[in-house]
Amino acid sequence: MDTSSVSMELSGSTTSNHTLNSTGGGSWEISDKAKLCRFLCYGSEGALYSTRENGHISVEKTGALQSMLQEKQGTEVLEEIKRFAQDGQAVRLEPSIFALALCSQNPDVNTKQAAFKALKDVCREPAHLFSFIKYKKELKEHMKCGIWGRALRRALSDWYNEQDAMSLAAAVTKCKQREGWSHQDLLRLSHTKPARDAIALISKYVTKGWKEVQVAHENKENAEEVIRVLSYLEVVEKVKHSRDETEVVTLIEEHKLEREQLLTEHLKFKQVWSALLKEMPLHSVVKMLGRLTSGKVLEPGSSETQFLCDRIQSETALKQAKIHPFSILLATENYKKGHGYQGKPKWEADRNILKAMDSAFYKSFMNVEPVGKCFVVAVDMSGSPSSIVPGTSISTAAAAAAIAMIFARTEADTHVLVYSEEAMVPFSISADMTLKEATDELVKFQSESRDCTVPIQWATENRKAVDVFVTLSNNPLWTLTASLVESLKKHRETSGANSKLVMCNLTYIGIAIPDTEDRGLLTISGFNLGAFSVIRNLAQDLI
Structure with a gap:
């Protein structure tokens, strides 16, 4: 897609000290x-x-x-x-x-x-x-x-x-x-x-x-710092020349060596991977679940699998790793798939690992730092619910449910809406609702309308001062019954909020924001962890 068709001429400071302009439009270049x-x-x-x-x-x-x-x-x-x-x-x-x-x-x-x-x-x-x-x-x-x-x-x-x-x-x-x-x-x-x-x-x-x-x-008297470095490099050299599995494992455990410091042939040994797992960063671990399972490092009921499951769902480990729930979800869906790129390698997902990952998904919500703004997340599921977010293994329906859930559970002032046949319908995500339950409920809603001005009209009519509107759709075709810019300006005038709109199409095609000088409009094509950073930055007037 040509980015020039959606680029916008914006102005003003990038700090949070924006004021509505004198023309009453509340937009800024x-x-x-x-x-x-x-x-x-x-x-x-x-x-x-x-x-x-x-x-x-x-x-x-x-x-x-x-x-x-x-x-x-x-x-x-x-x-x-x-x-x-x-x-x-x-x-x-x-x-x-x-x-x-x-x-x-x-x-x-x-x-x-x-x-x-x-x-x-x-x-x-x-x-x-x-x-x-x-x-x-x-x-x-x-x-x-x-x-x-x-x-x-x-x-x-x-x-x-x-x-x-x-x-x-x-x-x-x-x-x-x-x-x-x-x-x-x-x-x-x-x-x-x-x-x-x-x-x-x-x-x-x-x-x-x-x-x-x-x-x-x-035969040289070395300073303490030099002695420590010498000893460490000696270990690195020793492991590079070792073909003994037991020796390699011992060196990894005693000196906290990492995968990049080993030879390729060392990684063929199951016990080497078991030793590496003890100190491997958690975000690396969850991305490698398939490889570790296919290589028989993680087998059903094994001590390695139990250790890993305990670590994955440990609140202390999750907090230390600062791992985002969407990262956990993406890794889980990749693991469920049972195979890597072009079908290799293959594995059978372990149910205990899946259970641990599910637990980690909900616990990792504590790692999402609130922006402290008012959000409206409007979800349109008029496309195929089984369609996949490009570059991932997650369905667009599950992705939309997860995104809505993350905002609802981490931002105190969040309103989740769903497009239905009649109008925008408030969608309640309770504290104990599972992702599957939220996904199943979302796909029940169908609508011919895919007008991204409707959530803005809903907020204006209901006197909600919204900072950021986020529309999520798995349908490549949008319709507009009114001007996006004018709808946004009207809401700003009515509410006094410095409102912004992020249009997210969970697929790659069909999105385009008309040329505008309003800095509060942004498009996201596809969705990944980086999209959360983009939305946060826009909400805080940083981009």
Whole structure:
């Protein structure tokens, strides 16, 4: 779909201090800063977030960012980049890394210096750092400028030198290379001079190898920090050369080694996976349930399966992982499917694991931080209830029920409505209602009307001051009996609320918002976890 057909010209501040305009319309145009924030959030300056659009980021997509840099607003740009990178507001981090790389190429000295200073705040992991260098190289070819100047060399040196030594040792052994770049490349090209002995040890390990490190530190009185790093790297090297399953398991358990530090052949051993599971991040565990079941690591009634089930539904573990209920749901449906991509591998879903995942879904609602706004979630199920949300294994009906349930249970002021033959019908989601019950009730409603102005009219007529309208549909065809913009303006005038509308089509086709200068309109095509971030950001006037 052409994003130009739904892009919107918006203006004003991106903070929450908006006021209704003097014309009485309650709309505001989009500023370059708002467009920048959209780009940092989901990789596009337009009013469309598509779950299918994860394509290559290029300079052509950053018109607002470039305009702000030309207007000497580099400091403001970098503050937004850091905010989206650090606060977890972005759907993905790549746009922020690209924007940082673009700022670092800017001819304005202050902007360039601030960009390099922000490197460690935005690129906190080696994978981020490699992406930054990749974008720098691409921009060099586009802008015909150099890469390896003094400023970049200093920034990379600072990135390595300011790391905790043990954390850096783990990082360089888990993520050795990415995007065509390696730590060896970056340390060599940046001419990094280690600031302390432990960093010098890691640098030598990366650039010269383990044998050189052993020679340099044998029969030498080493500082405590150096001794710890030496011991850790010795373990990493030992596991790399071990073919003994028992030894590998022992090293994993004693030193908390991770999957990325092992050889591929180690992952053929069931006991190795059992050892890894004890410390593996919970979000990784739930995504790998199928692989673990197909590999017989998780078998019915086994101690590994029981341990996993206990962990999955542990409130402490769920809270620590900050895992979202929609993530649990997506992983559950993938597991139920019984096979991976193109039918391989295959597995039979374990009923105890499914029971644990179901429990985790409801418990993980505690991880959803309320926005504190008034929401209306309007659901249209006039399409096929068995249709699937693209890129997932979940039906559009179950997805709609889950989305409505998440808002209803986490936002105190939420009204769920369903399109019916007669009119919008309030839909009650009680505290003890299951997702299946909610889904079964939703699909009973059928309507010929798919007019997304109807929920706005309902709120206006019922004197509800709504901050955000969210329409959910599995039908690709929308109808409009009135202007979206005019309906929204009328509600703003009547209620005094700074109302917004998010149109979500749970499929990829059929959605288009007419060209408008109203910043309160946004489209979501498909649905994934990132869509929740987009809605939250819009509700808080951040995009």
